Amino acid sequence: MSKPAIEVKGVSKRFEIGNTAGGYMLLTEQITERVRRRGRRPKGQEFWALRDVDFEVKQGETFGVIGHNGAGKSTLLKILSRITPPTVGEARLRGRVGALLEVGTGFHPELTGRENVFLNGAILNMRRAEIQRRFDEIIEFADIGPFIDTPVKRYSSGMQLRLAFSVAAHLEPEILIVDEVLSVGDVAFQQKCLDRMEDVSREGRTIVFISHNLGSVRNLCDRAMLLSRGRVNAIGGVGEVIREYVGEVERDLPRSLRERENRDGSGELRFVDMHLERDGQVIDSPTTGEDCDIVLSYEAERERPFRTVNFGISIFSLEDSTPLLHLTSETSGAVFRQVPPRGEARCRLDNCPLPAGQYFMSITADLAGEMLDGVHRAFEMTVAGGDFYGSGRQPHPDHRTVLVPHEWTVTEPSSRPELEAPPADSAYRAKTSA
């Protein structure tokens, strides 16, 4: 049996954080800092992005790397592609390596498509002769036709992306290291890219694939590794590792709201639990397009009921903390005259509008503008993908945050019908407040 294509032994990477927050700094700052500390080395905090990572990838294998943000995936990728060295440990790669951290690196807007193909190819370590030989294929794959001699700055972003990916797709390394580059472009082009990856894999090349998208990892990879806080948490068959990852996501949920100390508000009322329900059954994860109740349990010291408490839930994307929805009882039109000192506040979300993905929720309760209790990141959840539109289709992942029901019509200018139904947007709002 031949030696493994990739052997990683005890690889660790340390970063100094604290005094160099932004990486680079000003020399004058550094000098004043040194003087202040009388020449002693400033003590930055250490942070191990990777710790004792060991794994092997066999020739021809497609190997997935998954993990939360900050688990060390990108650092591992940068070490394998030689962008940054490890602090300790060793990695051996047997074969010509092509790394793809981002498509279109080094594309210059002033240069034409043709010039950029050669420049980008050279940056990706392709031979000039090789690019020349495959030039027509690259252009055809990118589907940009006559614009090849136009400066790239005049291209649409889609065209730039297609050209960039096309160059990358024609890399022919024995070992291909790919980051989340497949989640770009329109759906048809994405499919083309995934097909291309499968071709590469069938040709017997070794692929290391780093992704958040569990679906594509499952489809493409034979084996996978789960990184957690810089360490290898699980390694093995792809199904097993993904199960481990999902389990980790669930274990990490800060479920015990009662014990949470980091909260805002006067504390007159406190949230003690939070869970999700569908049709009266407690569920772990809602499904896109299906109804879901978000249930907040709270308690208060006093015995008298509250008046007009306003409950609020904010839903954020877990990946980048983008606020997506802000649901409050007041804006929904619900006015609670009597709020018992112990109870449950229930928010019904019809046809859950969140696409498949991970989210977290923050919750608040206020009385006449005064915060009673507020818990940031009170709950994390994974939404399972579902058929929101009943059409079997999903909007493009890059262009969606929430899904709203809507209707399309096409008419000739003369026969434009009177608007009978209110626009889709207000129909949606009417629904959620009902």
Next chain:
Amino acid sequence: MSPPEASAVAAPEIVIAPPERWRPIDLRELWAHRELIYFLTKRELQIRYKQSFFGISWALLQPLIFAGVFALFFGVIAKIQPPGDLPYAVFAVAGIVPWLFTSTAIQQGAGSLVLDANLIAKVYFPRLALPISKGLSLIIDLLIALPIVIIVILLYGVGIASTIWLVPAFLLLGVVTAFALATFLAAVNVKYRDVQLVVPMLIQILFFASPVLYPGTAVGDTSGHAWSYIYSINPMASVLDGMRWALIDGQPYPGTANILISVGSALLLLLGSLLYFRRAEDFFADVI
């Protein structure tokens, strides 16, 4: 497409490990990336001249404009008299062409890594390829501008010296000096961004410390003079005066000892900055 087994045998084994602190330059690796250097150089030239109205003639116009201005202020008004009754315009243009190369190379070279931060953060290649290709693209400009010097010499009816074949040697010294300073500053710039503010000042100082406006003989009349040795520690002293001597009839020889001092100082500079560069380059991607 060759079967992967066959190519895997021939493929080199890449070992990724913590780097040594001080390492020499890996020339073999640079050679392996020669096509990248070629395309990066080409990119520099394409971008520089693509959107400018005068295009490549900027490489000619720039030194002519400077020489005209210097001839007016220092030749006509301040009446600096170059050695050997040389017209000041000829004296100026012969100094300005190599000087413009050096100063531009230092300035642009110092910014070359930060400018391509995205490349450094996302792709592996020998980082030296960036300042090298910056320098190469400017050498092309220099070669385009050189005939101007000869034309001006001939226009003023001054003779071309028989030592013209030595001109490339002095220019090479200038290239080494500029490259050494540029790579050092480029590496420091990755970590400390205020280097960008220091560079123009440094170039100004170097400008006054080099015989661009005035002849080097102004420092020490005879080449054996102690001050002239100290002056020659700045390699640009020998580059500019040496080039004038090699190219223009009747210009004084800078002196062998002075030239050797300049060469030694340039080589030390190069060695030091390359060692520093190699030491710093591993962490470029982490801090850039």
